[in-house]
Amino acid sequence: MADVLGAFEQAVLLAVLRLDDEAYGRAILKEVQERLERDVAAGAVHSTLERLVRKGLLSSRLGSGTPIRAGRARRYYRLRPAGVRALNDAREAVDSIWRGVTWPLVKAMSSV
Amino acid sequence: MMAETTRPPEWAEALLWWCLKSTNREDVSGDLLEEYRASIVPSRGKAAADAWYVAQVAGFLWRATWLWALMFSALFVARTAYDWRVPTTDFATRSAVSSWSGVAVWFIAAMWTAWRSRSFTAGLLIAMITSQIAAVMSVVGAAILLAVWHDAETHSAIAGSGGLAEVFTLPFMMIVPALIVGGVGSAVGSVGRKVSSALVG
Numbered sequence: 001m002a003d004v005l006g007a008f009e010q011a012v013l014l015a016v017l018r019l020d021d022e023a024y025g026r027a028i029l030k031e032v033q034e035r036l037e038r039d040v041a042a043g044a045v046h047s048t049l050e051r052l053v054r055k056g057l058l059s060s061r062l063g064s065g066t067p068i069r070a071g072r073a074r075r076y077y078r079l080r081p082a083g084v085r086a087l088n089d090a091r092e093a094v095d096s097i098w099r100g101v102t103w104p105l106v107k108a109m110s111s112v
Numbered sequence: 113m114m115a116e117t118t119r120p121p122e123w124a125e126a127l128l129w130w131c132l133k134s135t136n137r138e139d140v141s142g143d144l145l146e147e148y149r150a151s152i153v154p155s156r157g158k159a160a161a162d163a164w165y166v167a168q169v170a171g172f173l174w175r176a177t178w179l180w181a182l183m184f185s186a187l188f189v190a191r192t193a194y195d196w197r198v199p200t201t202d203f204a205t206r207s208a209v210s211s212w213s214g215v216a217v218w219f220i221a222a223m224w225t226a227w228r229s230r231s232f233t234a235g236l237l238i239a240m241i242t243s244q245i246a247a248v249m250s251v252v253g254a255a256i257l258l259a260v261w262h263d264a265e266t267h268s269a270i271a272g273s274g275g276l277a278e279v280f281t282l283p284f285m286m287i288v289p290a291l292i293v294g295g296v297g298s299a300v301g302s303v304g305r306k307v308s309s310a311l312v313g
Contacts (some may be wrong), residue, residue: 025143042147043171046140065142068116068149072142 005090011035012048013087016058016077024063024074025049049077057083118153120145120165128169130234131176131225144168173241180221180242185249185283187213192254192279196261199269214286215293218243222294226301235301239294240287247283254279 005013015031016023029045052058058077065071079087119125125141132140144165152161191210200206218239226235258276270276 025139026147029143029147041171042140042144042168043175046136046143046172047175050136062139065138066146069142069146072138072145074142075136075139 005086008032008044009048009052010087010090012045012052013057013079013083016079016083017087021076023077026074028077052083053077055082056080057086116149118149118158118161120148121162124162124166124169127237128172130229130231130237131169131172133228134230140172174245176225176238177221177242177245180217180238181245181249184214184217184242184246184286185253187217188246188250188283189253189257192250193257195273196257196266196269199272201272203273215289218290218293219297219300222297223301223304226298227305230302230305232298232302235298236291236294239290239297243286243290243294244284247286250283251280 011032012028015028015035019027019031025042025046028049029040029042032045033040049058049060053060057080059080060075060077063074063076065073128141128144129137148161148165152164156164187210191206194206195203221242222235222239224235225238226232229235270279274282
């Protein structure tokens with residue numbers, strides 16, 4: 001059965017997709033902040049990443065550290081096939097809900 | 113001072129280290145340090161960057177403790193409501209139930225944290241912080257109860273069950289038993305994890 005994704009989970013998965021080989025914690029955090037146009041706590045992104053890995057939607061591997069991180073390793077994330085399926089399902093669900101509705105709504109309402 | 117060598121407050125780094133799972137410590141603390149040094153310090157300055165770092169750590173701590181704190185405060189508020197609405201002079205059974213339930217919450221919180229972090233200190237710390245967050249939640253909950261029920265009958269029941277001072281100060285004093293129970297839970301969790309790892313290989 002398809003996984004039901006929340007909006008924030010979708011934002012994190014799409015950030016991983018866009019960042020491709022550069023999808024590690026801080027880069028994902030910045031990408032999510034940029035897309036959502038608001039400040040997001042690092043803890044919120046990390047707990048979501050952890051949950052998505054647990055659900056089998058993402059895989060992760062440790063990379064090397066850099067001096068600015070005091071040598072601490074980066075953890076890189078990658079979408080798994082189940083993650084791609086879940087994103088496709090989420091998009092399909094939204095499209096299905098909106099089908100037949102003229103968007104943006106303000107325009108649709110003014111024509112009623 | 114070069115942003116690339118600037119360090120956030122040591123105590124905040126230590127708190128973060130303790131509240132993370134052992135498997136995530138390096139990458140999560142590295143991400144936070146990288147953001148602090150590469151973005152926050154250059155754009156906001158050291159003092160504001162330190163405040164940002166502390167706020168991020170507080171977010172991690174909140175995620176590690178809020179559920180346990182909510183459980184404990186729910187027990188406290190439920191017991192308070194029961195004492196106020198169903199007065200008694202024999203508190204033995206009620207005290208036993210609420211005390212042991214609270215002990216169970218601290219014990220499990222500390223044991224679970226020590227298990228996942230492989231750290232005795234982490235379990236102890238989470239039990240202590242949980243007790244104080246629970247205290248704030250409990251006091252807020254009791255204040256809401258008081259706002260709803262403040263008739264003469266309830267005031268008489270409050271007086272008979274220890275008084276308002278006890279309701280609003282006792283939760284903060286729970287840090288002492290939380291330390292003791294948390295210590296036992298942490299010991300069980302950290303030793304249990306070591307034994308389990310040794311057995312699994």
